[in-house]
Amino acid sequence: MSCRPSALIADDEPLLRDTMVRLLARVWPELHVVALARNGRETVAMYEEFKPDVCFLDVHMPGLSGMDAAHAIGRRAHLVFVTAFDQYAVRAFAEGALDYLVKPVEVERLYDTVARLKLRLQTAAPALNTEALLQQLAERMRPAAAPAALRWIRASVGQSLHLIPVDAIDYLRSDERYTLVAWHDGHGMQAEALIRTPLRELVTQLDAGQFVQVHRSVVVNLHAISHVLRGANETADIHLKRRKDVLKVSRAYLHLFRQM
Structure with a gap:
């Protein structure tokens, strides 16, 4: 890992990518954003090229999703999921001990996430075992049979x-x-x-x-x-x-x- 921490931001919405860059510059000015990806395939390719320390992954992207990209990256980087999912899914992220941010990203929540990331990087703590956690998350988020829609x-x-x-x-x-x-x-x-x-x-x-x-x-x-x-x-x-x-x-x- 370089002295200056590096990051990749993946989101298929340009405005949201730019917003995340701006917020991170405010909250974590020493962080170097080395790559911006528009979808899961670009995320994996850019990770392999730049090897950033941290990846901020939009969960829902066309083609390969953020979850798919996380599987490919594995424990080689610290992962933060950015989600617009409902409260039930967010609870599943929390119970799975995965770092996550809810759209629209709030500065206070981002400060907390950055503090955890800084601690892990400073102590050279290994990245979370995302493979097992993502499997648990998929189980928790599996939808129950839906009742018939109102007519x-x-x-x-x-x-x-x-x-x-x-x-x-x-x-x-x-x-x-x-x-x-x-x-x-x-x-x-x-x-x-x-x-x-x-x-x-x-x-x-x-x-x-x-x-x-x-x-x-x-x-x-x-x-x-x-x-x-x-x-x-x-x-x-x-x-x-x-x-x-x-x-x-x-x-x-x-x-x-x-x-x-």
């Missing part, structure tokens, strides 16, 4: 009870103790209703392939999206096919629209 939502509008097909829903928004359901009827007319079911409960019942959370208070039907416009500061705006409403995408969920 209808009951909502009262005035004196009428509506059975709203989930396919007709444009988006759902948390509204204090209620959830606003914005949908269109069979004639293409827009409609809205408040229901008592919290948004966090509805999310678990909806088809994850069709409905995605784009903000802590908003879930959108992917079939209702016309286009998405990237904005400044790692945000984006969702424009809908049947509505003038513009839905904000927060930084925590921007990774869902990387390919736009």
